[in-house]
Amino acid sequence: MTNFESLLAALGSHGVAFIVVGGAAAIAHGSSRLTQDLDIVYARDPENLRQLADALASYQPYLRGVPAGLPFTLDRSALARGLNFTLVTSLGDIDLLGEIPGGGTYEDLVVDAIGLDIFGTRCLCLSLSQLIRAKRAAGRPKDLEALAELEAIEEEDR
Amino acid sequence: MSSDPVVEAYKAGIDRTLIRENLKLTVEERFRKAMELARFADELKRAGREYRSRPK
Numbered sequence: 001m002t003n004f005e006s007l008l009a010a011l012g013s014h015g016v017a018f019i020v021v022g023g024a025a026a027i028a029h030g031s032s033r034l035t036q037d038l039d040i041v042y043a044r045d046p047e048n049l050r051q052l053a054d055a056l057a058s059y060q061p062y063l064r065g066v067p068a069g070l071p072f073t074l075d076r077s078a079l080a081r082g083l084n085f086t087l088v089t090s091l092g093d094i095d096l097l098g099e100i101p102g103g104g105t106y107e108d109l110v111v112d113a114i115g116l117d118i119f120g121t122r123c124l125c126l127s128l129s130q131l132i133r134a135k136r137a138a139g140r141p142k143d144l145e146a147l148a149e150l151e152a153i154e155e156e157d158r
Numbered sequence: 159m160s161s162d163p164v165v166e167a168y169k170a171g172i173d174r175t176l177i178r179e180n181l182k183l184t185v186e187e188r189f190r191k192a193m194e195l196a197r198f199a200d201e202l203k204r205a206g207r208e209y210r211s212r213p214k
Binding site for chain 2: 001002003004005024027028030031032034035036116117118119136144145147148149151152153156157
């Protein structure tokens with residue numbers, strides 16, 4: 001099970017610039033759907049890559065679904081070489097996304113993201129309308145079902 | 159209303175009482191509830207695996 005509290009605290013305490021997206025963002029807006037991981041969009045500047053790597057370093061980050069023993073270290077240069085990383089850590093699963101369909105990069109999303117205090121950590125999170133746009137753009141069958149719930153939340157919250 | 163008929167069809171099956179209850183909670187309470195549910199789901203999976211591994 002993913003420990004959202006500890007993961008957010010680790011990111012927050014290292015000053016990582018990130019936005020909560022995906023299922024966790026949906027939970028923040030009132031979704032009752034279970035999610036297995038924390039998805040974040042992170043800023044790609046070199047300093048933030050270092051902070052992100054430092055934040056997760058204590059929690060044995062490793063590529064999810066990849067055989068154990070491969071020479072992988074999550075550091076600034078590894079983050080700079082890739083864009084999206086699906087990781088397992090000792091705090092649970094976390095997806096680090098450089099950009100998302102229907103939303104773009106951290107810089108694109110940060111303008112309309114909302115600020116939330118979650119477990120004492122100040123976080124940015126996709127707004128409900130951003131989340132709906134992202135789910136529409138993703139367009140997978142599971143996203144359509146999630147989209148239906150998000151639109152229902154929007155209707156109930158009016 | 160969504161412009162997508164598939165989304166509208168899914169929406170018809172949504173339990174809005176769950177949404178209304180969640181909207182009464184703080185964000186932190188929503189996350190705590192989600193983690194409790196995930197813990198319960200993990201326990202159900204473990205129990206199922208244990209049951210399936212029993213000799214028949």
